[in-house]
Amino acid sequence: MAKKEASTENGFSFTRSASSNARNGLARIQTHTNTPEVCHDDSTPPVRAQTIHDLHSLQKKKSSAPSTPITSSSATSPFSTILEEERQRLQLQSISASLASLTRETGPKVVRGDPASKVVTHHHHDHHYITPTFDASDSALKFTHVLYNLSPAELYEQAIKYEKGSFITATGALATLSGAKTGRSPRDKRVVKDESTEHDLWWGKGSPNIEMDEHTFLINRERAVDYLNSLEKVFVNDQFLNWDPEHRIKVRIVSARAYHSLFMHNMCIRPTPEELEEFGTPDFTIYNAGQFPCNRYTHHMTSSTSIDINIARKEMVILGTQYAGEMKKGLFSVMHYLMPKRNILSLHSGCNMGKNGDVALFFGLSGTGKTTLSTDHNRYLIGDDEHCWSENGVSNIEGGCYAKCVDLSREKEPDIWNAIKFGTVVENVVFDEHTREVDFSDKSVTENTRAAYPIEYIPNAKIPCVAPHPKNVILLACDAFGVLPPVSKLSLAQTMYHFISGYTALVAGTEDGIKEPQATFSACFGAAFIMMHPTKYAAMLAEKMQKHGATGWLVNTGWSGGRYGVGNRIKLAYTRKIIDAIHSGSLLNSEYTKTEVFGLEIPTAIEGVPSEILDPVNTWADKKAYQDTLLKLASLFKKNFNGFISYKIGTDQSLTEEILAAGPTL
Numbered sequence: 001m002a003k004k005e006a007s008t009e010n011g012f013s014f015t016r017s018a019s020s021n022a023r024n025g026l027a028r029i030q031t032h033t034n035t036p037e038v039c040h041d042d043s044t045p046p047v048r049a050q051t052i053h054d055l056h057s058l059q060k061k062k063s064s065a066p067s068t069p070i071t072s073s074s075a076t077s078p079f080s081t082i083l084e085e086e087r088q089r090l091q092l093q094s095i096s097a098s099l100a101s102l103t104r105e106t107g108p109k110v111v112r113g114d115p116a117s118k119v120v121t122h123h124h125h126d127h128h129y130i131t132p133t134f135d136a137s138d139s140a141l142k143f144t145h146v147l148y149n150l151s152p153a154e155l156y157e158q159a160i161k162y163e164k165g166s167f168i169t170a171t172g173a174l175a176t177l178s179g180a181k182t183g184r185s186p187r188d189k190r191v192v193k194d195e196s197t198e199h200d201l202w203w204g205k206g207s208p209n210i211e212m213d214e215h216t217f218l219i220n221r222e223r224a225v226d227y228l229n230s231l232e233k234v235f236v237n238d239q240f241l242n243w244d245p246e247h248r249i250k251v252r253i254v255s256a257r258a259y260h261s262l263f264m265h266n267m268c269i270r271p272t273p274e275e276l277e278e279f280g281t282p283d284f285t286i287y288n289a290g291q292f293p294c295n296r297y298t299h300h301m302t303s304s305t306s307i308d309i310n311i312a313r314k315e316m317v318i319l320g321t322q323y324a325g326e327m328k329k330g331l332f333s334v335m336h337y338l339m340p341k342r343n344i345l346s347l348h349s350g351c352n353m354g355k356n357g358d359v360a361l362f363f364g365l366s367g368t369g370k371t372t373l374s375t376d377h378n379r380y381l382i383g384d385d386e387h388c389w390s391e392n393g394v395s396n397i398e399g400g401c402y403a404k405c406v407d408l409s410r411e412k413e414p415d416i417w418n419a420i421k422f423g424t425v426v427e428n429v430v431f432d433e434h435t436r437e438v439d440f441s442d443k444s445v446t447e448n449t450r451a452a453y454p455i456e457y458i459p460n461a462k463i464p465c466v467a468p469h470p471k472n473v474i475l476l477a478c479d480a481f482g483v484l485p486p487v488s489k490l491s492l493a494q495t496m497y498h499f500i501s502g503y504t505a506l507v508a509g510t511e512d513g514i515k516e517p518q519a520t521f522s523a524c525f526g527a528a529f530i531m532m533h534p535t536k537y538a539a540m541l542a543e544k545m546q547k548h549g550a551t552g553w554l555v556n557t558g559w560s561g562g563r564y565g566v567g568n569r570i571k572l573a574y575t576r577k578i579i580d581a582i583h584s585g586s587l588l589n590s591e592y593t594k595t596e597v598f599g600l601e602i603p604t605a606i607e608g609v610p611s612e613i614l615d616p617v618n619t620w621a622d623k624k625a626y627q628d629t630l631l632k633l634a635s636l637f638k639k640n641f642n643g644f645i646s647y648k649i650g651t652d653q654s655l656t657e658e659i660l661a662a663g664p665t666l
């Protein structure tokens with residue numbers, strides 16, 4: 001009791017003393033003075049805000065950003081405002097339809113914006129959300145917030161706020177972790193086999209298309225869509241593939257992570273606000289529920305990861321892997337179906353163009369140098385990984401590049417180094433915890449560290465990314481056996497033989513589960529992505545090369561002086577000199593000798609390259625080991641090609657025979 005009185009007393013006495021101070025104690029703080037010579041900083045007008053909330057709302061100006069695509073003109077008349085509202089309603093309806101599942105046929109209620117943002121309310125008068133007409137489930141009662149085509153800055157904020165492992169690097173890139181998977185999972189890819197794909201696609205031994213039935217696809221689709229709809233918010237990217245305006249494909253990517261949204265923002269072609277307004281219904285949709293596994297008790301599932309393509313439904317589902325490359329290469333697979341249907345050849349290749357308009361294609365499996373060698377300071381970059389070759393010439397499928405960054409150095413690859421800045425996603429890299437300086441030599445997370453950046457981050461990228469017909473077709477192989485010459489000139493038949501073989505020593509890490517380099521044959525330098533039989537693409541390539549007079553080259557970007565473990569990888573500087581000589585045309589007219597076994601034409605001299613390395617036998621100390629290794633590799637080629645000998649390449653029987661004869665002789 002006494003204690004309570006004391007505290008009350010204290011309280012009163014405090015109040016009393018405070019008020020007495022105000023009345024007659026301390027002098028008031030003077031904010032104005034009559035002395036004119038004293039300069040007070042009162043010149044700035046006060047902020048036009050009554051509260052801190054008002055102040056913050058002043059910070060962001062309404063824009064015509066793609067997140068709310070409104071053209072400036074549409075805001076002027078009340079008439080166009082109605083049209084704009086109608087357009088936004090249709091757009092949300094389209095997204096809602098994308099997210100429809102069987103338990104919720106009409107699609108969820110979708111509303112724009114981040115649920116964490118105070119500005120968005122569910123009772124908005126503008127009705128910019130879609131309500132399902134009828135559904136009895138609880139999930140239909142909630143809203144699914146849609147973060148639609150956010151800008152890189154907005155996606156950075158989302159990633160940093162909500163996704164563990166997101167950091168800004170010293171150069172402004174967004175560092176992220178792709179989770180348990182740090183490479184693609186080709187064994188978990190499934191393609192729906194139905195009446196039409198059964199005949200159109202390549203099935204069986206050697207094919208990347210592992211079948212799944214329509215019903216199982218729908219089970220996985222439902223699983224992915226329900227997962228996405230259970231989230232508070234999803235990211236939606238509406239973008240394009242293929243710079244050839246005649247054959248542009250509209251894609252929609254629905255994902256759960258800002259990392260995935262920013263990755264696709266960088267990798268696909270970015271629509272202008274005007275193009276986005278007219279986007280309409282996508283031609284293809286990806287549901288990326290990568291954080292959520294598939295159900296292993298589902299038919300056809302052999303792990304908790306599943307990447308499922310359904311050509312008829314124009315949909316792809318991703319479960320159980322967050323590796324962003326699955327989206328990029330999944331769409332590439334789809335293009336390998338859609339484009340040949342239009343008589344356009346799809347290519348796993350880089351492409352660049354000289355100042356005089358000479359175009360080169362760079363084929364090669366993962367890690368063989370497509371990105372590194374197509375990114376050339378002296379040439380225009382068309383693209384680093386996926387192209388189409390049509391009657392119009394070459395066009396890039398993508399709007400960005402995806403560079404390996406293990407051991408990346410500023411000196412050897414300056415343009416890629418400089419592209420790692422604000423907006424770029426760097427995956428699975430290690431950085432200094434204080435300075436946020438990336439250590440590209442650190443492979444602690446994975447060997448397959450990657451940077452995804454918009455193509456215009458390369459200063460000499462050519463926008464739009466289209467080019468005339470190629471003059472040179474360069475096949476890159478990273479030969480871990482160290483017996484292929486650094487460069488050889490190929491006949492058309494040899495070009496086709498090596499294109500169908502698709503040889504390399506797979507560099508560790510890109511395909512999940514492979515840790516040591518090993519000899520790999522992957523038809524068309526991309527068997528994991530082709531959908532039809534390799535000879536179909538080969539016939540198209542032969543026809544185009546013949547028609548446009550392109551020369552084929554085989555460039556070994558791998559080992560010299562011994563096999564992996566004994567020799568060393570050919571210096572990038574030498575490979576660049578070789579490539580320069582191909583581009584300039586000087587190598588075409590050089591002096592050649594023919595190698596034994598593979599029958600390859602090798603030049604005797606190239607400017608800037610030590611002549612003794614041009615014939616690999618010179619670089620091996622142990623000549624017997626060289627001969628044995630050469631025969632070993634040749635027999636691997638033969639064994640692999642046996643799978644193709646009963647196929648005809650196009651309609652030209654003599655070419656088919658020439659191709660069969662163009663391989664190594666034992």
Ligand SMILES: Nc1ncnc2c1ncn2[C@@H]1O[C@H](COP(=O)(O)OP(=O)(O)OP(=O)(O)O)[C@@H](O)[C@H]1O
Nearest residue numbers: 366367368369370371372403404557570571572575
């Ligand atoms: N002589 C060489 N020629 C080309 N690349 C080399 C050479 N020596 C080392 N490298 C390294 O090999 C890697 C080539 O990777 P690159 O990103 O170009 O592969 P890619 O063919 O584009 O594969 P992906 O299809 O997986 O993107 C780079 O890390 C590059 O620095």
Ligand SMILES: O=C([O-])CC(=O)C(=O)O
Nearest residue numbers: 184325329366385402510
């Ligand atoms: O797809 C990936 O993850 C990287 C790539 O370009 C390839 O492997 O060809």
Ligand SMILES: [Ca+2]
Nearest residue numbers: 371385402403
């Ligand atoms: Ca690449």
Ligand SMILES: [Mn+2]
Nearest residue numbers: 348365366385
């Ligand atoms: Mn690739």
